[in-house]
Amino acid sequence: MNLTGNTILITGGSRGIGRALAEALHDRGNQVIITGRDAAALEALCTQHPGMTGLPLDLRDHASLTQLANRVRIQFPSLNVLIANAGISRPENLASGQWNSHDAEAIIDTNILGVLRTVATFLPLLTQQRHATLMATSSALAFLPLASFPTYCASKAFLHSWLVSLRHQLRHLPVEVLELSPPYVQTALTGAAQASDPRAMPVEEYVQQVLQKLERGDHPRGELLLDRDQPRRWAERDGQYDALFALMNPA
Template structure:
């Protein structure tokens, strides 16, 4: 993926990694549309960052996704990049069946069904472009599990395999599939993560992501150095040790 001259939609990007990435992509000469559920946050983004377009979308609601897609494509018919950024991360206790099911279902709806529905809503349009990109967002936890978040881990593993599979199906078309694999980053995704010493500073993460995109436009995975500890565990043969290290200290360590 070249990093300039695109029209890019990032749903779920009113804060954290999504907003930081949106602003950096705008700086590179792209027209960026930010999507989010809360109108007041969208209005703040538009006011504080002139040139950023916004659209309301609830990625847990299929009707909202369809409506947002219609709006985006009507207002920005040259859209050629979709970054499926939305996600939630919540702790679960599977020893308490009554307590975890609702959280697990909400996580699957947002983290897995959300990207599937978003991609479906834009696929016909993207296939009609001369060149286009779908960027998914998985996690280092797609490859090594964090004890408190079983369903989050599972949805991110599913996003990784979805990305791999879509890349195979779309080979020979105009659409490339790119997977962004973050480590733990200092955002509000989980309580305490924004101040975790072992989580990667947000600015450093986005700097490295942009550098990787610029240096390797042909890449299929964008993974910063800090996530390699998790991403390469099986290939290196130290998976049990990595699982133990990840789950034996700060729950955000290297995640």
């Protein structure tokens, strides 16, 4: 993926990793379009970054996605980079005796179906470009779960597997398929405490490392994974799965 001269659409672009990516890519001279459900947040970010465009999108609403697609095809026909970043995370206690599937269904609707709907909507436009990139935000937890977030981790494992198949099926088309697998980052994904947790990686630092990897083409198998997360990625292969799982999920 070239880091300049693109027309880039980022879902979930008003907060967290999506926002940091939008700002960094805008600063590199790209036309950046951000989407989200919070119109005020979109407007504020675009005011801070003249030339950035904010468009409303609720991935749970098919009509909202159709409206966005129609506008993008007319206003931004040169769209060549899609970053399907929108996602939610919620803890679940399956052993509480009071668990129901409401949170799990919401996670699946956004993290899985939202990505599938986004890709299905914009893939035809991407394939019309000479060079295009499709990136989806997974998680390092796709490879080794944090058991208190079972559906969230499972949703990212689904994305990992699905992106492998998508990459293979698109291998003869001019669309690069990348999987962004962040570690624990200072965002509000799980609440305000995460955004200031000193154990979490600063989001700007994370995005800068991602951009450096993109510049070097350092994403084997299409995976954008920091070096610090390689032990988790290959824990089962290296015989470390049980030890790392126990470390992440103490009894």
